[in-house]
Amino acid sequence: MSGVNKVILIGHLGKDPEVRHLDGNVSVASFPLATSESYNKDGKRIEQTEWHNIVMWRGLADVAAKYLQKGKLVYIEGKLRTRSFEDKEGHKKYSTEIVAENFTLLGRKTDFEPNNNSASSSTAAEPSAEANKNLGTGEFGKDEDERDLPF
Amino acid sequence: MSGVNKVILIGHLGKDPEVRHLDGNVSVASFPLATSESYNKDGKRIEQTEWHNIVMWRGLADVAAKYLQKGKLVYIEGKLRTRSFEDKEGHKKYSTEIVAENFTLLGRKTDFEPNNNSASSSTAAEPSAEANKNLGTGEFGKDEDERDLPF
Amino acid sequence: MSGVNKVILIGHLGKDPEVRHLDGNVSVASFPLATSESYNKDGKRIEQTEWHNIVMWRGLADVAAKYLQKGKLVYIEGKLRTRSFEDKEGHKKYSTEIVAENFTLLGRKTDFEPNNNSASSSTAAEPSAEANKNLGTGEFGKDEDERDLPF
Amino acid sequence: MSGVNKVILIGHLGKDPEVRHLDGNVSVASFPLATSESYNKDGKRIEQTEWHNIVMWRGLADVAAKYLQKGKLVYIEGKLRTRSFEDKEGHKKYSTEIVAENFTLLGRKTDFEPNNNSASSSTAAEPSAEANKNLGTGEFGKDEDERDLPF
DNA sequence: TTTT
DNA sequence: TTTT
Numbered sequence: 030m031s032g033v034n035k036v037i038l039i040g041h042l043g044k045d046p047e048v049r050h051l052d053g054n055v056s057v058a059s060f061p062l063a064t065s066e067s068y069n070k071d072g073k074r075i076e077q078t079e080w081h082n083i084v085m086w087r088g089l090a091d092v093a094a095k096y097l098q099k100g101k102l103v104y105i106e107g108k109l110r111t112r113s114f115e116d117k118e119g120h121k122k123y124s125t126e127i128v129a130e131n132f133t134l135l136g137r138k139t140d141f142e143p144n145n146n147s148a149s150s151s152t153a154a155e156p157s158a159e160a161n162k163n164l165g166t167g168e169f170g171k172d173e174d175e176r177d178l179p180f
Numbered sequence: 181m182s183g184v185n186k187v188i189l190i191g192h193l194g195k196d197p198e199v200r201h202l203d204g205n206v207s208v209a210s211f212p213l214a215t216s217e218s219y220n221k222d223g224k225r226i227e228q229t230e231w232h233n234i235v236m237w238r239g240l241a242d243v244a245a246k247y248l249q250k251g252k253l254v255y256i257e258g259k260l261r262t263r264s265f266e267d268k269e270g271h272k273k274y275s276t277e278i279v280a281e282n283f284t285l286l287g288r289k290t291d292f293e294p295n296n297n298s299a300s301s302s303t304a305a306e307p308s309a310e311a312n313k314n315l316g317t318g319e320f321g322k323d324e325d326e327r328d329l330p331f
Numbered sequence: 332m333s334g335v336n337k338v339i340l341i342g343h344l345g346k347d348p349e350v351r352h353l354d355g356n357v358s359v360a361s362f363p364l365a366t367s368e369s370y371n372k373d374g375k376r377i378e379q380t381e382w383h384n385i386v387m388w389r390g391l392a393d394v395a396a397k398y399l400q401k402g403k404l405v406y407i408e409g410k411l412r413t414r415s416f417e418d419k420e421g422h423k424k425y426s427t428e429i430v431a432e433n434f435t436l437l438g439r440k441t442d443f444e445p446n447n448n449s450a451s452s453s454t455a456a457e458p459s460a461e462a463n464k465n466l467g468t469g470e471f472g473k474d475e476d477e478r479d480l481p482f
Numbered sequence: 483m484s485g486v487n488k489v490i491l492i493g494h495l496g497k498d499p500e501v502r503h504l505d506g507n508v509s510v511a512s513f514p515l516a517t518s519e520s521y522n523k524d525g526k527r528i529e530q531t532e533w534h535n536i537v538m539w540r541g542l543a544d545v546a547a548k549y550l551q552k553g554k555l556v557y558i559e560g561k562l563r564t565r566s567f568e569d570k571e572g573h574k575k576y577s578t579e580i581v582a583e584n585f586t587l588l589g590r591k592t593d594f595e596p597n598n599n600s601a602s603s604s605t606a607a608e609p610s611a612e613a614n615k616n617l618g619t620g621e622f623g624k625d626e627d628e629r630d631l632p633f
Numbered sequence: 634t635t636t637t
Numbered sequence: 638t639t640t641t
Contacts, residue, residue, distance in 0.1 A: 035408075066621070109260075135589075317637090319369070
């Protein structure tokens with residue numbers, strides 16, 4: 030018997046993805062994602078931010094390492110998983126993570142450049158009055174194919 | 181700035197909802213929900229169950245108290261919220277909950293009876309070879325209206 | 332540039348799936364699905380039914396042919412696709428379909444039997460006061476593996 | 483009995499919203515939305531665009547008229563509805579629409595300015611190397627409150 | 634054309 | 638702690 034366990038988030042990365050390599054060359058990327066909600070209370074605009082622990086595996090982790098960076102806006106689809114572990118003092122703790130199944134970059138075209146040339150990319154952007162047309166999305170993780178030029 | 185924080189679950193209640201009443205007569209219902217996923221590993225069928233802490237507020241909590249019970253199958257839509265608290269020993273802990281925004285009962289018609297007559301409902305059901313036709317869904321929480329006869 | 336195009340439905344099949352086999356042995360299954368919404372208007376309970384054209388391809392079509400039948404309750408995840416075509420009189424028409432990516436059977440265990448023994452299944456059910464415990468879900472389409480015993 | 487009928491889209495507006503006012507001062511906004519999907523076929527990058535007819539009612543239509551414009555990137559949540567009608571020649575036709583329940587603007591902060599000053603906004607943007615920080619989202623339609631300054 |  |  031099976032069920033449904035689905036999470037859909039749109040938010041900004043709080044940090045660059047941290048990538049580890051496990052046995053058998055398996056990649057795991059993880060990073061915090063902030064989703065913000067704003068509402069009115071007593072006439073004031075309140076903004077409430079929720080932080081999520083995102084985890085990506087294998088091919089998806091590799092694309093994340095390449096295209097995701099602190100501050101970027103991203104759509105993530107995944108599932109909830111709660112792990113239990115003991116901290117250094119031996120106390121049992123729980124951590125709930127979102128295991129991502131695919132993601133889509135949201136934002137301007139210039140946000141979709143790979144990370145390695147991050148120094149130059151900030152100057153390469155050259156945004157102009159035309160930048161408005163460059164809004165778009167880059168989708169990852171639906172297929173398992175290698176995609177070096179995903180958009 | 182706002183984002184998207186959405187969870188969609190289909191699973192079974194692990195316990196009856198526990199309902200508390202806060203100041204100002206605000207109801208809060210909470211219960212664990214199991215979503216199961218099964219997959220093949222080395223030719224064996226593995227079933228993995230994930231447990232979620234569901235929280236419902238106000239009107240939704242009242243309907244939950246009335247219609248949800250341990251074992252029932254339910255569709256839940258909500259958002260993630262992580263609270264931090266200190267346990268009895270003063271250690272900081274985190275708890276991630278799904279704050280439900282609406283739910284839909286899935287299952288047979290006889291599952292949609294209110295909870296108070298649970299003793300009689302088990303006999304009132306009179307399931308037969310025709311029971312197959314009684315599968316259906318009962319939806320809650322989309323409107324804020326009082327719904328004493330929601331289906 | 333990519334985007335998000337996602338549909339989530341829970342409803343009943345209006346007919347048995349119709350399966351065709353295209354060139355290269357590609358299977359396509361299609362069937363109508365009803366999702367019902369009920370609300371109060373002027374003190375009366377109104378039920379509004381929406382019909383969706385569901386299409387499933389390849390492996391998913393084969394599992395659909397095996398496990399889905401008129402009347403069954405199912406969770407479907409997919410994407411929207413609008414096709415244009417000319418009817419017999421040469422008038423241009425549009426048809427919007429949901430191309431399913433995975434589905435999960437909702438209902439009692441006895442609903443999860445393959446279709447070929449449909450005659451016997453109606454008597455094999457033997458529902459009792461215990462039948463309540465038999466609610467569950469059977470998930471399909473997440474992996475591309477052959478699954479002859481999917482639950 | 484009720485079910486689930488949910489659509490989640492992220493895409494660009496193909497035109498400015500067209501707003502009509504029905505009897506009783508009810509607003510209806512409608513516009514086409516493009517969601518694009520790209521995949522590799524025979525080593526070539528194929529981009530396939532799907533067009534959706536979006537409809538928004540009442541308060542949501544008013545916010546749409548104010549903040550949505552041709553080209554903007556938006557997250558939309560809603561439900562499917564298929565209407566039948568007769569064209570001028572008396573032929574029966576079907577139109578499937580997404581009735582939006584809420585939406586969130588995605589893109590740069592400068593995209594979140596109201597529509598009336600569209601001429602100046604293109605110059606007011608003054609994007610810079612810092613523009614990267616201005617990515618964000620503005621959410622609408624969750625509450626029914628008036629929101630003149632929604633972010 | 635489903636389901637209640 | 639559910640369900641199969």
